[in-house]
Amino acid sequence: xxxxxxxxxxxxxxxxxxxxxxxxxxxxxxxxxxxxxxxxxxxxxxxxxxxxxxxxxxxxxxxxxxxxxxxxxxxxxxxxxxxxxxxxxxxxxxxxxxxxxxxxxxxxxxxxxxxxxxxxxxxxxxxxxxxxxxxxxxxxxxxxxxxxxxxxxxxxxxxxxxxxxxxxxxxxxxxxxxxxxxxxxxxxxxxxxxxxxxxxxxxxxxxxxxxxxxxxxxxxxxxxxxxxxxxxxxxxxxxxxxxxxxxxx
Amino acid sequence: xxxxxxxxxxxxxxxxxxxxxxxxxxxxxxxxxxxxxxxxxxxxxxxxxxxxxxxxxxxxxxxxxxxxxxxxxxxxxxxxxxxxxxxxxxxxxxxxxxxxxxxxxxxxxxxxxxxxxxxxxxxxxxxxxxxxxxxxxxxxxxxxxxxxxxxxxxxxxxxxxxxxxxxxxxxxxxxxxxxxxxxxxxxxxxxxxxxxxxxxxxxxxxxxxxxxxxxxxxxxxxxxxxxxxxxxxxxxxxxxxxxxxxxxxxxxxxxxxxxxxxxxxxx
Ligand SMILES: Nc1ncnc2c1ncn2[C@@H]1O[C@H](COP(=O)(O)OP(=O)(O)O)[C@@H](O)[C@H]1O
Ligand SMILES: [Mg+2]
Numbered sequence: 001x002x003x004x005x006x007x008x009x010x011x012x013x014x015x016x017x018x019x020x021x022x023x024x025x026x027x028x029x030x031x032x033x034x035x036x037x038x039x040x041x042x043x044x045x046x047x048x049x050x051x052x053x054x055x056x057x058x059x060x061x062x063x064x065x066x067x068x069x070x071x072x073x074x075x076x077x078x079x080x081x082x083x084x085x086x087x088x089x090x091x092x093x094x095x096x097x098x099x100x101x102x103x104x105x106x107x108x109x110x111x112x113x114x115x116x117x118x119x120x121x122x123x124x125x126x127x128x129x130x131x132x133x134x135x136x137x138x139x140x141x142x143x144x145x146x147x148x149x150x151x152x153x154x155x156x157x158x159x160x161x162x163x164x165x166x167x168x169x170x171x172x173x174x175x176x177x178x179x180x181x182x183x184x185x186x187x188x189x190x191x192x193x194x195x196x197x198x199x200x201x202x203x204x205x206x207x208x209x210x211x212x213x214x215x216x217x218x219x220x221x222x223x224x225x226x227x228x229x230x231x232x233x234x235x236x237x238x239x240x241x242x243x244x245x246x247x248x249x
Numbered sequence: 250x251x252x253x254x255x256x257x258x259x260x261x262x263x264x265x266x267x268x269x270x271x272x273x274x275x276x277x278x279x280x281x282x283x284x285x286x287x288x289x290x291x292x293x294x295x296x297x298x299x300x301x302x303x304x305x306x307x308x309x310x311x312x313x314x315x316x317x318x319x320x321x322x323x324x325x326x327x328x329x330x331x332x333x334x335x336x337x338x339x340x341x342x343x344x345x346x347x348x349x350x351x352x353x354x355x356x357x358x359x360x361x362x363x364x365x366x367x368x369x370x371x372x373x374x375x376x377x378x379x380x381x382x383x384x385x386x387x388x389x390x391x392x393x394x395x396x397x398x399x400x401x402x403x404x405x406x407x408x409x410x411x412x413x414x415x416x417x418x419x420x421x422x423x424x425x426x427x428x429x430x431x432x433x434x435x436x437x438x439x440x441x442x443x444x445x446x447x448x449x450x451x452x453x454x455x456x457x458x459x460x461x462x463x464x465x466x467x468x469x470x471x472x473x474x475x476x477x478x479x480x481x482x483x484x485x486x487x488x489x490x491x492x493x494x495x496x497x498x499x500x501x502x503x504x505x506x507x508x509x510x511x512x513x514x515x516x
Contacts, residue, residue: 053388079390086389093385096377107389110292159389 003030006163006195007052012061014047021047023219024061029197034189036206036227037199038241039216045199046090048216049165052197053087054078065163083111086161090168092152094140100127101136104155111159126158127151129184146173153181157188164188166198170205182208203231203242215241280472284402287395297400305366305401306408310415316361317416320353321345321423329431338432342439343446345424350447351455354417356503359462362409363495367470370401371491374474375484383475398475402467409463410456417455454510461506462499469495 007029014022021044029035039045050056052063054070063070065081073081095103104123108114114122127133130150140148153169169185170178182205188194189209200206206213206227213230215223215238223230223238231242261269325345332341374397377383386393425439473487473494 050384055384055388075392082388082390087385089381089385091380093381095382095385096380097373107391110389110391 003032005029006031006066007197008062008064009052010062010064012048012051012058012063014044014051014056014058020219022051022058025219025221027214027221029195031195032189032193034185034196034198034209034211036210036213037197037216038201038206038213038230039199040241043216044219045216046167049087049167049197049199053082053085053165083159084161085163085165086156086159087165088149088152088156088167088169090171092140092148094143094148094151094155096140098140099136100132100138100140100143100151103140103151104158107155107159122158126154129157130154131180146177149173150177150181153184160192162192162194164194164196166196166200168199168201170200170202175204178202178205179208181205185209276476277472280475281468283394284399284468287392287399288403290395292395294396294400297396298403301400301404302408305369305404306412309362309365309408309412312365313358313361313412313416314419316357317354317419318423320357320416321349321420321425322427324348324353324420325424325427326431329428333432339442341428342424342434342442346421346443346447347451349420349424350417350451352503352507354420355413355455355459355462356499358413358416359409359459359466359499360496362405362412362463363466363469363499364492366405367466367473367491367495368488370405370467370470371473371477372484372488374398374401374471375477375487376481378475378477379480379484394475398471401471402464405467405470406460406463409466410459413456413459450514450516454506454514458503458506458510461502465498465502466495469498 005028007027009025009027012022012025012027013020025048037045037048047056051058052065052070058071066084068077068081070078070081094100095106098106101123104126105119108119108122123136124133127136130153132147132150132154135143135147135151140151143151149169149172153166156164164185166185170181173181182202185196185198186209189196196209198205198209210227213225213227214221215230217223217237223233223235230238233239325341328341328345329338332338332344374383377397383393383397386396421443425434425436428434428439470491473491477483477487479486
């Protein structure tokens, strides 16, 4: 059975004043698929994710999540969609004034679907998944950059979303944690049939998780294919991008 | 919400300044309307309001205590020789009390509150904005405006009147202390003089306007913080401009409200 397109993007355009960041991008993501988004810094990868989840308003185009045009929804309907999605921000975006424990339980408490006991259980279980059970009572300011990322990931997945948006989930992590996180993403896809869009520069991470990859350049999808096709491409630009990336990682 | 142009190092053209002015004006108006919309919408974040009342209000008591004491002390010290010169020393407690209750207590407390709390809210929400914490709340389906802004503005609106009443009492003690040192007076006599001179029409307008000042402190800090752009530098700017704008607005509204209260309760 062919999987459904859970995300559909039609001719998405986003400008900031004179700067056109996304230029008529069309893209579909299948249910259960892991899509990796490559692109040099400042090409609009984060902007793309933020448009999809409704944080930024596109200038043109349509965006469908689970067949709902999110640009036409009111805030209540949009929030209903957002119950099924999660976002890992590039800088983790942990709530500074809350401990790790409070960060993780915050959304669950607000959604009022679980008992306090269940929430506690989930917090411990999720922290265990990202390997940071010891940090439960720490404040975000006491965590290293890599730990913040992992707590950010824990906070995103604790709600068991159907769709995950990862903005550079492994940037700034050491190679081993980076590999662990990538494997966690894969296992989430397997266990929960999660759909993911993953922005990354990390080829090791991409190798582990990518079902398909796209490459953003000059506001458009310049290349699309399996990771192998992109990496083995004869195209000068791609060769250049991936060779420098390999040396770094 | 449409944000004003990015601040930049280069000087802005006149049309950009005018654009920014009106963008800010519309921004603030929309922000205020949003506040009253969300105020009456569930969820009611009672716990968070209590937390902010403690954070923004209770923790301000120490600093306003000193201020209150000094206002009373200085005011009585300054006025005492003047009243003595005109042979009106008996009127001194009442005169000090009226100025403290009607004007100095409310306004100085509000200005101190603006200095500490408006800047604090501006910096806190500003840093939450630039580090995408507010976005994180939004994408998880939680209304960040309700959770962050409404709670803080409610807290400041109700804490400032309490702080002001407290400051007025402390200032009256300060003034007694000064009078005791300079001309000597029994506390009983002082107390009676104060109680007799202050009337309902002094106290009510004095306290009533502090609700407005408290609202200003909360809403200005929140607006500046919530709409911060331009990274860490922007956070600093949000914090300092909050104090400046809140203080100015407090003085402007004080003038308006004093005029208004004199029309309602003529002296
Ligand atoms: N809120 C914003 N206002 C103005 N310009 C922005 C904003 N967000 C992003 N940009 C610009 O859009 C471009 C793409 O940014 P981004 O998506 O963050 O890049 P990246 O691919 O590294 O994630 C950059 O040039 C950035 O300056
Ligand atoms: Mg980015």
